[in-house]
Amino acid sequence: MVQDLLHSSPGLANFAIFFLLGVVLLLVVLGFVTYGILAERKVMGYMQLRHGPNQLGGNWGLLQTVADVLKLLLKEDIIPKLADRPLFILAPVIAFAPSFMVLATIPFTDKFQFADIGVGLLYYIAVSGLTTFGALLGGWGSNNKYALLGGARAAAQMISYEIPLVMSVLGVILLSGSLNLNDIVHAQKGGWFILLQPIGFIVFFIASVAELNRTPFDLPEAESELVAGFHVEYSGFRFAFFMLAEYVYLFAMSALITVVFLGGWLPPFAFLGFIPGAVWFSLKFCVVIFVYLWLRSTLPRFRVDRLMEFGWKVLLPVALGNIFLTALIKSLFF
């Protein structure tokens, strides 16, 4: 359906359809972010032997995030006097826009996908790299040394961990022979890539935690060292935009891992095929999200120099070895 729309001549009707589709996806993502944050707080709470939010919206705190967002939106919008005004205003926008753009290529089910482009996987990794500018610009524009340190850390971390991230999916690309996310899902009919590419999956997962700036790799916003990192001067809805970008990336990265390593919408066994693809997708997606929350509440933060050493001296060689091994296996057995 989207294919036909893309090739039709422009008009107000088409514009309205695209706009509506975009708004619907945005609302779905906002809904996810609202309850993703709640789930994070609840899971962390139970893992640390406490209850988490349980006051607002029943015992499960179902309205807690809504209230938090409302508080953020009603707050006074403060721009520091000595801040670089245009950059300070632009930074949250640059941080958020790519996070929503990457969702366009992800195939949620075999029919529900916005753009089926040939280099979907590469597109995701390329566009998600743009968010670092938001962090760096925000850090520089705030005119605050903690913010600048956080921004510089974000840049260093993005460059060091993007390389193992790309290298670790090369194994999957070798086996499926395509960069298209649909083709990658179809290539997993015989077996998920998490089984064929266990080393690649582990490297990808670690690098993705670093790309998402989550604990144990949340150095750009390490609150015990840098107050709050690159968004220390932000408040109100500008801060909300940074948080939103972070959680939309969590959504996108979990969806990408589901698609690339866990077989997307495909059922695990053929006889379970009567259950619709959307259900399988969301189940796998929830498992991935849960693992991210689990990691966050169990692991302490890395030290800066260890982080760089780990990225360059461990993850990169392991990812390169994985490519070599995959090429060997493919030429011998496939």
Place this chain on the structure above:
Amino acid sequence: MTFSGEFLAFMGLALVAIIGGVLLLNLTRVVHMVVALIFTFVAIAGIYVLLSAEFVAAVQILIYSGAITIIMLFGIMLTRHNDESESKAGKWRKFLLFLGILGFAIAVYLGIYNFNIDQVPTTLHENNTMQIGQALYSKHIIPFELVSVLLLVALVGSIVLAKKEDKEADKE
């Protein structure tokens, strides 16, 4: 000329690319210039997508996003805070520059306006990632390998340089 969505998208992207380029030259602060550069590069990537060169577009963003970040960090670290560059050109120089640019624009316009490109039906837009790969590893294998050796030499060279400074610093 048909007024299609492609045309609209091209006009938008081209405008962003050109405005980004002009701002890059006219802004006074280093970091602002880098932001203008980001907009230009992303808009050019968008134009590649319009030309069905998806792979080139993705690689453009992937490589330049890393490269521009480094430029920006250097801009922050190696220039003075709030340093503003001022133009020192006189009136005559500006006028001559304007004449030069005008002449160049007229020359390019005359050159391009009646320039006829024969339209040859190609299959370059289908599976272009695969086609690029096949061309690289069959027709252009030797230049490709030479470039990778060159990059390796640059990489090793920079590590050697960095190590050397470290040792001298230790001695002192």
